[in-house]
Amino acid sequence: MSGAPNSAAGAAPARALPGSGDERRHLIVAIVNNRPGVLNRVASLMRARNFNIESLAVSATERSDTSRMTLTIVGDEVHVEQATKQLYKLIDVLKVQDVTDEAIVEHELALIKVRVTGKSRPEVVSIAEMHRGRVVDLSDDAVIVEIVGEPSEVDRVVELLREFGIKELVRTGSVVMSRGSGSIEEQVKR
Amino acid sequence: MTQAKHVPGAGSSAALASERARKEMLRDARIERRGGPRPRIGADALCEALLLQGSTSIWGYPGGVILPLYDVLVDHPGLRHILVRHEQAAAHAADGYARASGKVGVCLGTSGPGATNLVTGIGTSMLDSVPVVAITGNVPGVLLGKDAFQEIDITGITLPMTKHNYLVRSADEIPHVIAEAFHIARSGRPGPVHVDITKDALMGETSAPHPTQEEVEAGLPGYRPKMDGNARQIKLLADAIAAAKRPLILAGHGVLIAHGERELLELARQAQIPIAWTLLGIGVVDESDPLAYGYMGMHGWKHVNRAIQSSDLLIGIGMRYDDRVTGNVRTFAPSAKIVHIDIDPAEIGKNVVADIPIVGDAKRVLEALLPMTERVDPAARATYFTELATWRKESESSAWHGSGGWRDGVLSADFVVERIAAGSGYDANLTADVGQNQMWVARYGGFKRANSHLSSGGLGTMGFALPAAMGAAIGTPEKTSWAIAGDGGFQMTLQELATIVQERIPVKIALMDNKKLGMIRQWQEIVYAGNYHSEQLAGPDYLKLCEAYGLPAWKVAKPEEVDAAVAGALAVDGPALIWFEIAERQNVYPMMPAGKGLSDLIDKWGDDGEDVTEGASGPRLDPTDPNAPKGGAE
Structure with missing residues (x-):
C-alpha cells in the first residue's frame, strides 16, 4: 500500500493473533x-x-x-x-x-476392576493400600480397587495395575476446592 | 378395569395422562362456541405479558398446538397479529421491526416445521444482536419426547443460536418467563430469546400475576450486563487519544444499540477523529458530516481501509473486529494501537488482541470518556486530514465509482441505489438483501439517520430484505421502508408479496435484477478463474407476477426512467415494486479476497472487458422456450 507513512516497505511486525501462547x-x-x-x-x-x-x-x-x-x-x-x-x-x-x-485441592476417584488369581491378589491389594486406595469388592478372579487422589496419582496406580489385566476402569474426572477459608460459592452475587 | 395391552405401561398414571393428552390434541380446539365469561388461561397470560412489554404486533403463522393462542387473540385487541406466508418471514419481520424501531420484535410459530422455519430468522437476529422474542407452541407436556405429530426438539435446536431459551410446561410460568425473555432480549448485548410453550400450558387455567421489572432482575443472578467501563481503562484511552497522530474511530452496531450517536459525534469533534463504520454501524453518523470518513472492510471504501492500515490508534466501539472488517489479522493495521470497547466481554480478545480493552455500554463509556478528552485544534491534524482527503478523492474518482447511470449502455446498480436514497430524502429505511445488492446499499445509500439501514450482516441471510422491510414498515410507520433485493434473494421470500398486499404494509420493493447470483458470479470470475457455475438465474416476468398479486409495479431499464419510477412507487399509498433491469456483470469494487488483508484490495474495472456489461437480455422463465437456461457454465 503506497502512501501510508507508517507501513512503508512492510517493516511493521505481523500482528499477534489471540491465543498463540503455550497450551x-x-x-x-x-x-x-x-x-x-x-x-x-x-x-x-x-x-x-x-x-x-x-x-x-x-x-x-x-x-x-x-x-x-x-x-x-x-x-x-x-x-x-x-x-x-x-x-x-x-x-x-x-x-x-x-x-x-x-492453591487448591484437586481430587478424582477411580474404580478399577483388576483380574486376579489367588497368587496375584495380595499383590494387587498391597498396591492399592500403598496408594491410599482400598479394595471395595472381592471375587474369585477379580477385585475392585477404589482410589482417590490427584489425577497423577490415579494415573500411577492404573499403570501399576495394568500388568495384572484391567477388566474395567471408571474415573470421575477432577473435582477441586480452594484451600483456606475462601469459597467460590460464596462469591456468587445474589 | 380392563387394561389395553398395547399401551406401554398401561394403567400407570403416566400412561393415563399421556392418553388423555393424546386425545386432547386430536380433539378439535374448539368444541362449542364460547358463551359468557371464561377462565383466564395460559394463552391469555401470554397476550397480557406481551402487551405489558409494549408489544403491539406479532408476526406469525397458526398450527395445531398454538391454536389455543389464536382462540383468545380476539380478546386482546391491542395485539395485531400479522399473518405471514412462511414462518421464516415472521422471524425476519420481527427482526426488521426491532432494528428499525429499537423495540423488541415478536414472532410466532407452531411446533415442528413451524418452529424449524423460524430458525434461520432467529439465527439472523443472533449474529446481529437484534432483540427478538420468538414464541413457539409445542405438544402437550406428557407427549414431549414421544415423537408426537409435529414434535421436534426445538429448544435443543435453538439453544446455540439464542441468547437464552425456555421450555414452558405450565401456565403459571408464562408471565414470569415472558417478562424475563423480554428483559434478556433487550438488555446488555441484545439478542433473540426463544420461548417454547406446550399446548397444555397455553390451555391451563392460571391466576399467576405478572412480575415487576425488579422481580425479574432479582431472579437472574447470573445475568448482570456490565454497563460502565473501567475508569482507569477509559483514562488510558484518553491518554492514547491525546498522544495519537492518526486516530480513527471504528463505529459499529453497539453504538446504535446504546443510542450513543450524539456522544460519538461529540468525541469525534472534540478530539478531531474521523469516523469509519462497519456494515451494521451504518447510520451512526450522518454520512455528509465532515468527520464521517466511510464504510470499511471487505467491500468498504479503499480510502477508509487505507486510513485503517496507516492509523496509529484504532478506537473500535461496539464492533467485533470480525473477519469482514480486518481481513487477515496478521496484516491488519500494523502500526495501530487497538482499542476495543464492547459490552460483551467475550468479544474482547476473541479476534484481535486489544491494547486497551474496555467492557461497557458504548454510550456510557463515551460519556465517561468525553470529560477526560482534550479538545484538539483541527489545525493540529492538518497533515493527516489533507492526506485523508486526498485518498478519499482518489478513491471516489476511481473508474469503478461514480460513472453515472450507465454501465456500457445498461443501468448501473450503484446509480439506482443513489437515486432511491435521494428520491426518499435520505430518510427512508433501506433494507438490503445479501450479496452485491447489500454492498451497493451499504456503499451508496448516503445514510443520514440512525437505524435507517437494515442488513443481515453476521449470518448473511438471503431472502431477508422483503420480510425485514415489512417489519420496519410496521415498526416505524412514519418512515418509508424500502426493500432493496437482488433477484436471488427476492425469489427466496417473494411469497410475502401476498402478506404486504393483504395487510396493506406499505413496503416499496426495489428489485435489482441482473438475472444472476451476482456475488457468486463475481467470485467465480475473480477467485475461481471464470469457472462459472449455477450463477445464471432465471426469473418470472415480475410485472405479471405483481399483477397476479395485485401490486402496482414499474419496470425500469434506463437511467433516465429511474427517478420517475421511484417517485411513482413513493406516491402509491401502499406497497409497490420497481423492477430494475441492471447491468448483468457489474462487480462490486473494491474487493478484498478472503484471507487477504486490507492492503490487498482488488479495484480494477473492466481492463479486459470481462467485467463490464452486456445488454439486458438475460434468461426469463418461459416453459415454452426450449433454450431456457438450465444453470451450468455460462
Whole structure:
C-alpha cells in the first residue's frame, strides 16, 4: 500500500493473533443454576465454540438451587479465558473461575476392576493400600480397587495395575476446592 | 378395569395422562362456541405479558398446538397479529421491526416445521444482536419426547443460536418467563430469546400475576450486563487519544444499540477523529458530516481501509473486529494501537488482541470518556486530514465509482441505489438483501439517520430484505421502508408479496435484477478463474407476477426512467415494486479476497472487458422456450 507513512516497505511486525501462547491443562469451576438443561447448555457451548472438554464433573452444592461443575480444558491462556467468558454469557451460569494457578485441592476417584488369581491378589491389594486406595469388592478372579487422589496419582496406580489385566476402569474426572477459608460459592452475587 | 395391552405401561398414571393428552390434541380446539365469561388461561397470560412489554404486533403463522393462542387473540385487541406466508418471514419481520424501531420484535410459530422455519430468522437476529422474542407452541407436556405429530426438539435446536431459551410446561410460568425473555432480549448485548410453550400450558387455567421489572432482575443472578467501563481503562484511552497522530474511530452496531450517536459525534469533534463504520454501524453518523470518513472492510471504501492500515490508534466501539472488517489479522493495521470497547466481554480478545480493552455500554463509556478528552485544534491534524482527503478523492474518482447511470449502455446498480436514497430524502429505511445488492446499499445509500439501514450482516441471510422491510414498515410507520433485493434473494421470500398486499404494509420493493447470483458470479470470475457455475438465474416476468398479486409495479431499464419510477412507487399509498433491469456483470469494487488483508484490495474495472456489461437480455422463465437456461457454465 503506497502512501501510508507508517507501513512503508512492510517493516511493521505481523500482528499477534489471540491465543498463540503455550497450551496446558486448565481447571475451571462453574457455579450454575440447578435446572434441567443447564449441562446441555454448557456442553453445547463448548462444542460450538470449539473447546475440548477433557473431563467434566457435575454435582450438587450446599444450596439446592445451584450445581457445581468442574471442567478441565487444554488450551493457552487466551483460549481458556475466552471459554470462561463464553460460559459467563450463559444466563444459568452464576460464577466461573479458572483455578489452575490457585492453591487448591484437586481430587478424582477411580474404580478399577483388576483380574486376579489367588497368587496375584495380595499383590494387587498391597498396591492399592500403598496408594491410599482400598479394595471395595472381592471375587474369585477379580477385585475392585477404589482410589482417590490427584489425577497423577490415579494415573500411577492404573499403570501399576495394568500388568495384572484391567477388566474395567471408571474415573470421575477432577473435582477441586480452594484451600483456606475462601469459597467460590460464596462469591456468587445474589 | 380392563387394561389395553398395547399401551406401554398401561394403567400407570403416566400412561393415563399421556392418553388423555393424546386425545386432547386430536380433539378439535374448539368444541362449542364460547358463551359468557371464561377462565383466564395460559394463552391469555401470554397476550397480557406481551402487551405489558409494549408489544403491539406479532408476526406469525397458526398450527395445531398454538391454536389455543389464536382462540383468545380476539380478546386482546391491542395485539395485531400479522399473518405471514412462511414462518421464516415472521422471524425476519420481527427482526426488521426491532432494528428499525429499537423495540423488541415478536414472532410466532407452531411446533415442528413451524418452529424449524423460524430458525434461520432467529439465527439472523443472533449474529446481529437484534432483540427478538420468538414464541413457539409445542405438544402437550406428557407427549414431549414421544415423537408426537409435529414434535421436534426445538429448544435443543435453538439453544446455540439464542441468547437464552425456555421450555414452558405450565401456565403459571408464562408471565414470569415472558417478562424475563423480554428483559434478556433487550438488555446488555441484545439478542433473540426463544420461548417454547406446550399446548397444555397455553390451555391451563392460571391466576399467576405478572412480575415487576425488579422481580425479574432479582431472579437472574447470573445475568448482570456490565454497563460502565473501567475508569482507569477509559483514562488510558484518553491518554492514547491525546498522544495519537492518526486516530480513527471504528463505529459499529453497539453504538446504535446504546443510542450513543450524539456522544460519538461529540468525541469525534472534540478530539478531531474521523469516523469509519462497519456494515451494521451504518447510520451512526450522518454520512455528509465532515468527520464521517466511510464504510470499511471487505467491500468498504479503499480510502477508509487505507486510513485503517496507516492509523496509529484504532478506537473500535461496539464492533467485533470480525473477519469482514480486518481481513487477515496478521496484516491488519500494523502500526495501530487497538482499542476495543464492547459490552460483551467475550468479544474482547476473541479476534484481535486489544491494547486497551474496555467492557461497557458504548454510550456510557463515551460519556465517561468525553470529560477526560482534550479538545484538539483541527489545525493540529492538518497533515493527516489533507492526506485523508486526498485518498478519499482518489478513491471516489476511481473508474469503478461514480460513472453515472450507465454501465456500457445498461443501468448501473450503484446509480439506482443513489437515486432511491435521494428520491426518499435520505430518510427512508433501506433494507438490503445479501450479496452485491447489500454492498451497493451499504456503499451508496448516503445514510443520514440512525437505524435507517437494515442488513443481515453476521449470518448473511438471503431472502431477508422483503420480510425485514415489512417489519420496519410496521415498526416505524412514519418512515418509508424500502426493500432493496437482488433477484436471488427476492425469489427466496417473494411469497410475502401476498402478506404486504393483504395487510396493506406499505413496503416499496426495489428489485435489482441482473438475472444472476451476482456475488457468486463475481467470485467465480475473480477467485475461481471464470469457472462459472449455477450463477445464471432465471426469473418470472415480475410485472405479471405483481399483477397476479395485485401490486402496482414499474419496470425500469434506463437511467433516465429511474427517478420517475421511484417517485411513482413513493406516491402509491401502499406497497409497490420497481423492477430494475441492471447491468448483468457489474462487480462490486473494491474487493478484498478472503484471507487477504486490507492492503490487498482488488479495484480494477473492466481492463479486459470481462467485467463490464452486456445488454439486458438475460434468461426469463418461459416453459415454452426450449433454450431456457438450465444453470451450468455460462
